Amino acid sequence: xxxxxIDYGTKRTGLAICDRDExxxxxxAVIQGQKELLKRIVDVVETESxxxxxxxxxxxxxxxxxxxxxxxxxxxEQLKKLLEVPIHFQDERLSTFSAEEKLAPAELTxxxxxxxxxxxxxxxxxxxxxxxxxx
Numbered sequence: 001x002x003x004x005x006i007d008y009g010t011k012r013t014g015l016a017i018c019d020r021d022e023x024x025x026x027x028x029a030v031i032q033g034q035k036e037l038l039k040r041i042v043d044v045v046e047t048e049s050x051x052x053x054x055x056x057x058x059x060x061x062x063x064x065x066x067x068x069x070x071x072x073x074x075x076x077e078q079l080k081k082l083l084e085v086p087i088h089f090q091d092e093r094l095s096t097f098s099a100e101e102k103l104a105p106a107e108l109t110x111x112x113x114x115x116x117x118x119x120x121x122x123x124x125x126x127x128x129x130x131x132x133x134x135x
Contacts, residue, residue, distance in 0.1 A: 004028075004050040005126035006041065007092065007118050008072050013037055014118025016126045017048055022134075025126045027119035042082050052085050056092030056125040090129040092121070 001022060007014035015028040028048075031040055044050065055076055058068045065073070076087055 001051045002049055003052050003054050003126055003129070004041075004045060004048065005054040005056065005090075005122040005129065007056045007122040007125055008075050009118060010034065010071070012118045013041075014120070014122035015041070015044060016119055016122035017044075017050070018126055018130065022130050025123045025130070027116065027123045030116065030118045038078060038082055041079065045083055045085060050085060053079065053083065053087045054090050054126055054129045055079075055087055056122065057089040058092050061093065088129065090125050090132075092125050092128075 002020050003018050003022070005014075005016040005018075005025075007016075011033065013031045015031065016025055017028045018025045028044070031037055045053070055072060057072055058066070060066045060069075072089075076089070079087060
């Protein structure tokens with residue numbers, strides 16, 4: 001199944017995608033801001049033949065839903081109105097930390113890291129989702 005992962009943020013939103021065999025996960029894009037965010041995600045779902053969406057859910061360390069998790073759930077409600085594919089949630093607590101570790105050896109400038117970080121975090125979310133799904 002072809003999944004699109006979303007690392008939602010108010011400033012930047014990272015996207016990652018996997019192949020149909022669910023073996024290769026690739027960072028796809030970082031979308032700046034909120035303007036046309038929903039439209040761009042719908043376009044990606046259509047052009048990439050996405051069959052399901054995985055949305056990172058930033059839970060608190062005690063598993064409770066904080067302010068940002070509530071924002072993600074509101075965003076999911078907006079997406080559900082526009083998409084005909086299922087939306088799954090994946091705990092994303094340490095996805096940004098994981099993404100920073102993956103980018104560290106690349107010796108990128110701070111600005112270049114920032115541009116890629118959210119897509120790499122989305123890839124980490126999707127990898128975790130696929131790993132749990134296949135257990």
